[in-house]
Amino acid sequence: MDTHTTRPGNVGLGDTMICLSVSFLKVCNCCGRYSAIRKYLIIAVVCFIYLFFTVHVNHTSTRQDKRPDPWTRNSVYSQKPRRTYQDPTEGEVNESLSPTRSNVVYITLKSKRHKPAIIRGTVRPKLRRKKVKVRAQSGTQDKTKDASHDTNIVDKQLGYSELDGSIGDYSSIRIYSERAPPWFSIDDITAMRFLADSKITQIDEVAPPGFSSLILFKSATNHTDDADACRKCCGIVRRPLDMSEVFAFHLDRILGLNRTLPAVSRRFHSLGEGQPCPVVLWDPSLSPAVDQPSERLSWGSYQTSLKYKCWHRGIKPKPEWRCTIIHHHEWSKLVVFDFLLQIYERLDKNCCGFKPRPEDTCVELGYHEDCTDKDSIELTRIVHRRHDPHHLVFFNNKGYFDRDEENLDFRLLEGIKELPDQSVSVLRSQRLREKLLQSLFLDQQYWDSQGGRQGIEKLIDVIERRAKVLLTYINAHGIKVVPMNS
Template identity: 70%
Template sequence: MSEVFAFHLDRILGLNRSLPSVSRRSEFFQDGQACPVVLWDSSLSPTDNNTHSSVRLTWGQYQQLLKQKCWQNGKVPKAEWGCTEIHHHEWSKMALFDFLLQIYNRLDRNCCGFKPLKEDSCMQQGLKPKCSDQNAVDLTHIVQRRHDRRHLAFIDNKGFFDRNEDNLDFKILQGINEFPESAVSVLRSQHLREKLLQSLFLDKIYWESQGGRKGIEKLIDVIERRSKILLTYINAHGAKVLPMNE
């Protein structure tokens, strides 16, 4: 059900990259329990079976293209820079979003940046021991749209609210030196809780499935704590906060 929360968070932060997700109940599925329904978008680019991505990148390649700031300020990258069609700012938006929700399956599929639980997919698939050669690890779920290959679409947004603050995956932020102003301004405004409550209340089934306002507040508590950690990280690393509207 975290996909539903992720969708609302995405919109409130002004990222607008996640596919719409709502809660629904069906007597034919999960015995009538609430489950997330994601509105699929036919404009998404085809993905391969291994990485579920429309563009294939290893961690090492990704770190290199971050340094080149591909397409920033309309600058056409040189062939030797290793850039893709994806605009530099898209990675900043993804990293911020994934850090707040601790989504690791895009940028850290092997769980190299934190101590995973045995039920985490990287442990189930035996990927954790492969952290010794991180540069060769493929990014996954990196998806563009057919008609707009500069921008990313965030799919499979399963977040984790049970990860302790001393075990957050900071590898997600590695190489990111700029963050979107629209999102950071919301995090700094102290209105994040209010905005999330108003937005999530509109999805009655999700609201009820989380135990009403009390349950929703607990989830927001987690995001607020992580947002404070992220803001501290931004300040400590001298990262820039920029308009990213292109």
């Protein structure tokens, strides 16, 4: 009994080949009786039939070998049925081949998606800004706003009609999740959207009492020319070089200080040669904390007020303490903010605490030469609200990111014995970078103007290094970290 076992897919294949060979030999023996032409013709026909039959048999056996092997145990494919998939674009049924024992790849044809998927945390594509036609005051001509029209506005006559704002439902303030970051209030988000997307009807140069001249834009909802009555419908346009105002706003909210005015980045075709400019919400209630020349706040009087903790715990200060109306804790909050951003104009306008550059304001105006009598140096830009005189408002927050750790202004920290616990806890949490990235991403104009994430990361690197220096200073000088709730 023959012990050889033949698989079902190969039954009779060897016998068939033997029969073909025998038949071919018989045909060759018979060809001896024919002429040469007939011999060659018969041989050619036989060869063609032989080749066709051989190729057909090999192809059939190959397909049969790919079928599951019922004699092979532990086969992962032995119980899998064959499936058919239909291509929705062609309407034809394509039979999938059974997988081989190696390099198995499953391909699933899915139907086309009729509606786009809702993907959170993605960046919306930029929309092209359309040219807006502005109707002249006479109402008889329509002129397209172009560069030549914009350049004529950077004169003393800044009043004009610019229908510049959002495009449909598009906003440069990107909030893709259900809620904004927790350090922003509803009023902050409302103000940011107003500054970024509102329709601008006029830009004027104004000089509020106690302030230098400001470029103020007015929205379509404003029906007054009075800067004092322009509440929540006007914004201050800063220079493109002052873009750090936007970073300062986000840092202020993350540190829990809440002392800066909302600021965003916005592109004006009529100002700054089309570059993005920082715009800050205008508050007509702002007033200098010392608005009388006889009540000058010098460095010496400031240090004395820190010593006696003016207005702390509701204690009314004595005249010899030389206190202002500002609460003691407000100076501690200001110091944390100014040190991280290295803002020197408020507490050290003469640049006596560091080595300034030739382009710094204190050098250009010659203030740096007057550092001999430090106690008589006047503090500037100390601002509060008229209805809330005890709390500071951080105004004109131009920061400097190009100052290394060897040239920081430690004079800002002199006389400070306490710092706010909420701000210090954020610096110690090692989550400052994460929060700044999450916060600054909301302002698309600012994000793009700084070179995207790569540029933002470089700015955060500077703040993180200064935060480490500040924490080291706190430990070395025994600075107390206390609650400073308003």
